[in-house]
Amino acid sequence: MWSWIAALLAGILSAHLAQRLWFPYFCKDALFLTRVIRYGARLEIYKRTSRVVTVVDRFVQQAQRIPDKAFLIYEGVTYTYGELEERSNRVARVFKDAVKEGDTVALLMSNEPDFLSVWFGLCKLGCAVAFLNTNIRSRSLLHCFRCCGAELLVVGADLLETLEDILPSLQQDGITVWCMRRDSPRPGVHSLLDQMQKASREPVPAERRSVRCLRTPTLYIFTSGTTGATCVLKKKFSASQFWHDCRKHNVTIFQYIGELCRYLCNQPMVENEKDHRVHMGVGNGLRQDVWREFLRRFGDIRMCEIYGSTEGNLCFMNHIGKIGAVGRSNFFYKLIFKYDLVKYDLVREEPVRDHSGFCQHVQKGETGLLLSKICSQSPFFGYAGSKQLTEKKILRDVFVKGDAYFNTGDLMAEDEDDFICFRDRVGDTFRWKGENVATTEVTEILGLVDFIQEANVYGVQVPGNEGRAGMAAVIVRPECRFDGKKLFSHVLRELPSYARPLFIRLQESLEMTSTFKQQKFSLVESGFDPCSISEPLFFLDCTEKSYIPLTSSIYDSIVSGQKKV
Known part of the structure; x- marks a missing residue:
């Protein structure tokens, strides 16, 4: 009798150790999946009834x-x-x-x-x-x-x-x-x-x-229901007042974008930084280095990173809390959400297709373009008022003839433990100051300036900052000259602060791809360093109210963080 009980306990212990060793996230995955299925079932009930609860x-x-x-x-x-x-x-x-x-x-x-x-x-x-x-x-x-x-x-x-x-x-x-x-x-x-x-x-x-x-x-x-909780609302975010407000109103959960957390980490250290009741943050765009510094400074706060978009048909959630990941997948999750990472040509700015014309999967750990299958379970409804833009976000004949996938425009990588990490954004948009910047819109606004013949807008990385700052390669009309003050006044009037190009690069001609699209990859790679770029560069200077020549000293002050952008 006792030997049977001992054997049973030994078996349970062995199974537990095996689970911890080979499937360390099984319990958390199972709990998360149960919730997903429960909410999915609720949606199915709503679909089959004439009344939807909003x-x-x-x-x-x-x-x-x-x-x-x-x-x-x-x-x-x-x-x-x-x-x-x-x-x-x-x-x-x-x-x-x-x-x-x-x-x-x-x-x-x-x-x-x-x-x-x-x-x-x-x-x-x-x-x-x-x-x-x-x-x-x-x-x-x-x-x-x-x-x-x-x-x-x-x-x-x-x-x-x-x-x-x-x-x-x-x-x-x-x-x-x-x-x-x-x-x-x-x-x-x-x-x-x-x-x-x-x-x-x-x-x-x-x-x-x-x-x-x-x-x-x-x-x-233009870029869930209430649960009985209380919301503390501010007209504008204040990094210096954030923790004071959290303590004053006993805040337990806050919503963030990555830029917000960086602003908090940049605040001077004070003695009572961990004196608060906040135990969770929910949001997206949190860089790995900022994530670690945030936890070190402000205590053991569970950061629930999510990935998704209003118009998209796919979402991820990092329910485990692994630093640097935007979400986690597993076999069961993939049964519900049909997504794939495919090889992407950064130069041609399009997915790589094989001799049969189909996209190619990437290996574990490799970076690829995130696509989500469009089907009855995960439909894509498109954009309001723009059928052309809606169609542009759909990739067809991806793996078989007739299939259709939503193109997220995001490069991702999935590691051996099925954690998904964001790598970069491609296509006609980039993020700066927590906002989406449409390059086509900025290009159109720049084209209204009388001395600009053509413009190519893209984003460049600035050390110590989230996302990419706006930069534009422009051709000046032959009979005109570049006017920094006029361009400054124009973008100040026509564009929100986050969409204004911080850097301007003058070129004799704009490089095109083989499919006659503007070439952005080489421009993005070369950045805005005046020591490595022979062409004239300009910087948006709010003090001078003009685009001024970008010198090596200005460049050094930007990358060192001395000059805020």
């Missing part, structure tokens, strides 16, 4: 359950679930007769409580809401607005001046503009706050916000 539905449920619970803390003021519910009802009442179910309304507002009031109120009327980037201006802003197909725009009082250049165009297009003020600031712009004050706080019929299928658009973003 973020607003969950918010309304919570407002009824815990009306007096703090929902939002903003600039020292607490807003309860019930208060925000009533305020969003007032918004819905104001717009009840102005919009109909299925309409799209654009929202241009900074971080503030009424951002949520307006968003939720419009959703209660069955409208899709398009969040416009508050950093963009002029033509870029008008382009984003027209892409979402909205006929009504709500703008924050602090952002009304950003419409100065495009307001005539909006009014010419028949767009109705509402501003978060108590009085109308100018002809053709309606005031919203005074109308909200007059409106009833009673809810509109729930049928108005009914979402009948998962394909129904409820939100457009």
Whole structure:
């Protein structure tokens, strides 16, 4: 009897040791996979029913359950679930007769409580809401607005001046503009706050916000439900005040982008850095070196790195917490999400195909382009207002004739333990200051300058900084000369700060690929070092309000971190 029990215990111990040795992440993987399957099953149930539960539905449920619970803390003021519910009802009442179910309304507002009031109120009327980037201006802003197909725009009082250049165009297009003020600031712009004050706080019929299928658009973003938690919201991020705010409001979880964590690490060290209740950070773009320094400085905080995009059909999550990885995969995960890493030609800027015309898999540890199969389980719905851009993100005949994959535009590597690490971004976008920069858009803006004949925009790495800084190789028209002050004024007016090229490289001609695309690879590789580049280089100097010659001393101050970019 005892020998049988001893043998059983020995077997269990051996199995446990074998699992720890050969499958060290089995338990965590199994737990994570169970959650994925549970949420997937819930989505399938939603697909088969006529009613889909949205973020607003969950918010309304919570407002009824815990009306007096703090929902939002903003600039020292607490807003309860019930208060925000009533305020969003007032918004819905104001717009009840102005919009109909299925309409799209654009929202241009900074971080503030009424951002949520307006968003939720419009959703209660069955409208899709398009969040416009508050950093963009002029033509870029008008382009984003027209892409979402909205006929009504709500703008924050602090952002009304950003419409100065495009307001005539909006009014010419028949767009109705509402501003978060108590009085109308100018002809053709309606005031919203005074109308909200007059409106009833009673809810509109729930049928108005009914979402009948998962394909129904409820939100457009130009670059999960509520759980009963409290959110601390700041108008703008402050590295010097971050930990003070966390301690003041007993914050336990925060959301980040990699750049945010770097800013925190760059702050002077103080004695009570680990004196807080934060135990988790959720976000993306956290560099390995910054990750290690962040944990060393601020304590044992679990950083949950995620990978995904609004329009994409694939996501990863580093549920293990391995430093430097954006996610983890395994056999079962690959059964659910069909993705592949394929060989990519950096010079031709396209996937490598074999003699049969199909893409080639990379080996473990090799860097490849991340593709995600488009199927019923993981559909790709495309971009609002741009069929051409949607088609551009689809690769066809990848492994067999007729298949289709979503091209993420990201180079990844998967190691022997199935951890996935981000390597670089390719194609027509790069990231700088936590924002996506569209090279085609910047190129178009530069092309409006009278002395620029042609431009090729790309991103270059700057030591000590996340992502890539904007750089443009340009050809100056034969009869003109380069004017740094004029170019500075132009990009300042037309582009948000993160999209303005920091460096300009003058060239006699732009190199092209064999398929007649602008060649970026060699330009990216050569960077912005004036000692290795014979052509004239210029640097965006905000003090001089001009693009000034990039000298060796300026270059050294940038790479050493002495000059902030």
